[in-house]
Structure formats: C-alpha cells, structure tokens
Amino acid sequence: MRMAISVAVSGASGYVGGEVLRVFSEHPDVEFGSLTAHSSAGDLLGVHQPHLRTLADRTIVETTPETLAGHDVVVLALPHGASGEIAAQLPAETLVIDCGADHRLASAEAWAEYYGGEHSGTWPYGMPELITASGHQRDSLAGAKRIAVPGCNVTAVTLALQPGVSAGVVDPTDIVAVLANGYSGAGKKLATNLLASEGLGAASAYGVGGVHRHIPEIVQNLGSAGGEDVRISFTPTLVPMARGILATVTAPLAQGVTADEVRAAWETAYADEPFVHLLPEGQWPTTAATLGANTCLVQVTVDEKAGRVVVISAIDNLVKGTAGAALQSMNVALGRPETTGLQLRGVAP
Numbered sequence: 001m002r003m004a005i006s007v008a009v010s011g012a013s014g015y016v017g018g019e020v021l022r023v024f025s026e027h028p029d030v031e032f033g034s035l036t037a038h039s040s041a042g043d044l045l046g047v048h049q050p051h052l053r054t055l056a057d058r059t060i061v062e063t064t065p066e067t068l069a070g071h072d073v074v075v076l077a078l079p080h081g082a083s084g085e086i087a088a089q090l091p092a093e094t095l096v097i098d099c100g101a102d103h104r105l106a107s108a109e110a111w112a113e114y115y116g117g118e119h120s121g122t123w124p125y126g127m128p129e130l131i132t133a134s135g136h137q138r139d140s141l142a143g144a145k146r147i148a149v150p151g152c153n154v155t156a157v158t159l160a161l162q163p164g165v166s167a168g169v170v171d172p173t174d175i176v177a178v179l180a181n182g183y184s185g186a187g188k189k190l191a192t193n194l195l196a197s198e199g200l201g202a203a204s205a206y207g208v209g210g211v212h213r214h215i216p217e218i219v220q221n222l223g224s225a226g227g228e229d230v231r232i233s234f235t236p237t238l239v240p241m242a243r244g245i246l247a248t249v250t251a252p253l254a255q256g257v258t259a260d261e262v263r264a265a266w267e268t269a270y271a272d273e274p275f276v277h278l279l280p281e282g283q284w285p286t287t288a289a290t291l292g293a294n295t296c297l298v299q300v301t302v303d304e305k306a307g308r309v310v311v312i313s314a315i316d317n318l319v320k321g322t323a324g325a326a327l328q329s330m331n332v333a334l335g336r337p338e339t340t341g342l343q344l345r346g347v348a349p
C-alpha cells in the first residue's frame with residue numbers, strides 16, 4: 001500500500017510557492033496541508049494563483065510553527081533570510097525543503113559577503129545530479145530531513161559545466177557564464193525595472209561585476225565536482241520572457257584535450273540522468289523546450305580558434321530551477337523513485 005505524504009507549502013502566494021503546488025500536485029502520494037504566506041494570509045489561494053483551479057478554494061494562512069506543524073514535509077518558498085528563522089522552529093523529524101538561499105552555502109564567510117546577516121547553517125544540497133568526490137549528491141539525500149534547493153541560475157551553470165570540470169577537460173580558473181533570464185526569476189515583488197513597460201522591449205544585465213549572490217554557490221558546486229581554484233565571471237540578463245534560463249558557459253579547453261574527449265565527458269556524465277539531457281550534436285537547447293518540465297537540456301562544443309569549450313544549457317527556472325528540484329529531492333529523501341510525479345514533457349510552442 002502506498003503511503004500518503006502530507007505537504008505544507010509556505011510562500012504559497014509567490015511564484016515558487018505556486019509552482020511547488022503545481023508540480024507537487026502531479027505526485028500520486030502528495031496531499032496538501034497548510035498553505036501559508038504573509039500579507040496574503042486570509043485570502044483564497046485562487047486570488048493569487050488563478051491557474052491552480054483544484055486548490056483555488058483553499059485559504060492561505062499565516063506562516064507560523066503552529067500552522068506548519070503536523071506535516072511529513074514542509075516546503076519553504078520564502079524570501080532569503082525568512083526561512084532560516086521559521087525552519088529552526090520546525091521539528092527535527094519533519095522533512096523541511098527550503099527553496100530559498102538560507103541553507104545552501106557551506107561557507108559562513110561567503111554568506112556574509114554575498115547576503116549579509118547571520119548564516120543559518122548548511123543543509124544537504126538538493127541537486128541529485130551534482131557530481132561529488134564519492135559519486136553524486138543523491139547519495140547524500142537519502143533519509144535527509146533538511147534539504148536546501150539550489151538557486152535557479154546555479155542549476156543552469158552547474159549542470160552545464162560540471163562534466164567538463166569533473167573529467168578535467170576544461171580549465172576551471174577562467175569560466176565565463178552569460179545567462180538570458182525570464183522575469184519570474186525575480187519573484188512577484190513590485191519594482192520599476194520589472195514593469196512590462198521597461199522589460200517587454202529590452203534586454204538588460206543585472207548583478208554585474210562579480211556581485212551576484214549565486215556566484216559562491218556555483219563555485220561551491222564546481223568545487224564539489226572536482227574543480228580546483230574555480231573562478232567565474234557570471235552575468236545574468238533579463239530578456240522578455242516570463243520563464244526560463246538559457247546559460248552560455250565557456251571555459252578554456254584543457255591542454256592536449258580533443259573535441260571527442262570533451263563530448264565523451266558530457267555523454268558519460270549524463271548517460272543515466274533522467275532529467276539532464278545532452279542533445280544530439282548540432283541541436284541547441286531552447287528555453288521553450290523545457291517550459292513546465294523538470295528537464296535541463298545541454299549541448300557542448302569546442303571553439304577551436306578561441307581554445308574554449310562552449311556549453312549551452314536551458315531550464316525552466318521555476319521547475320528544474322526550483323520546484324521540480326524540490327520534488328526530485330523529496331523523492332530521494334523519502335526513498336521513493338526519484339522521478340515520481342516529475343514531468344519530462346514541456347509546453348510547446
């Protein structure tokens with residue numbers, strides 16, 4: 001007999017909370033308990049998430065240890081800094097999955113430098129595919145009671161480059177990543193630069209010059225994959241789409257390595273991964289092909305004249321970039337098949 005899994009979702013009125021509700025709804029054993037948030041407490045969920053018809057009549061309640069108590073799983077989809085405090089008040093036996101940044105970084109110094117404030121500690125990292133010294137991160141997630149879901153940009157860049165770093169076919173000291181990002185990555189908050197009148201006809205860079213908060217997390221991951229002295233120039237750009245990340249990641253080809261060896265590194269790394277797909281040679285990832293799906297599409301080639309490996313990856317920032325990674329990690333933590341409830345089919349065109 002299958003066991004039901006009761007799940008509370010905090011931040012249910014936001015983009016990530018809404019996507020957690022949509023994605024987790026596809027899991028055959030998930031039953032939603034409390035749906036919590038902050039300023040929207042007391043509203044019907046359908047006011048804030050009109051696309052979630054099956055949950056439209058549920059009432060959002062305030063986020064407290066009491067409203068989140070009594071569930072098998074609590075998913076936190078709160079602004080960074082808010083989840084550390086509430087998570088510390090949840091029982092040790094509850095599986096808490098944090099989609100925010102509070103528990104991702106191992107280094108308290110990196111937290112202080114990029115986020116500021118007190119570091120909430122480090123939880124098992126919710127990227128099952130991450131290459132580690134002993135295998136893959138999924139091995140560390142089995143039985144976990146606390147999971148830190150990766151940042152969306154971090155997922156796109158890590159999955160793009162980790163095979164090359166792990167196999168030693170790229171030089172990790174000179175990585176350049178430029179990303180095209182959909183607006184939902186910024187959350188629902190109101191800001192002038194996020195208005196349609198500013199963004200619909202424009203592409204614009206942000207977090208430029210080594211200050212973006214996802215940088216230390218990328219360095220941490222590529223270090224996990226075997227990279228020494230990882231250095232990255234990372235620049236995201238907002239482009240007029242609601243969802244999606246297209247990452248272009250390049251790094252110098254390591255000395256004496258052939259193009260065939262480069263391709264073999266990516267083929268080997270992702271041959272058995274259910275959600276990370278190296279496309280046939282010559283086919284380039286598009287964000288559109290990942291929308292709504294828990295997939296990361298990857299292509300790699302060598303620019304011989306530049307002496308650099310060029311990798312393109314595409315994800316849906318709200319699915320593989322967060323809510324899908326949360327469900328995938330929950331499955332592993334609870335000993336369920338990793339792919340249960342997760343979508344390989346995108347929405348196209």
Ligand SMILES: NC(=O)c1ccc[n+]([C@@H]2O[C@H](COP(=O)([O-])OP(=O)(O)OC[C@H]3O[C@@H](n4cnc5c(N)ncnc54)[C@H](OP(=O)(O)O)[C@@H]3O)[C@@H](O)[C@H]2O)c1
Pocket residue numbers: 010011012013014015016017036037038039040041063077078079080082099100101150151152184185186187188189317318321322
């Ligand atoms: N957007 C993405 O693509 C993405 C991807 C990966 C990770 N993340 C991370 O996921 C988290 C949520 O992002 P988002 O894009 O969903 O943001 P969002 O759309 O702005 O939603 C924020 C949610 O948090 C609630 N909230 C705000 N302050 C709170 C507080 N003090 N206590 C309890 N609830 C509070 C809000 O509730 P009210 O509306 O009721 O005030 C809302 O439900 C962030 O940490 C973000 O960095 C986002």
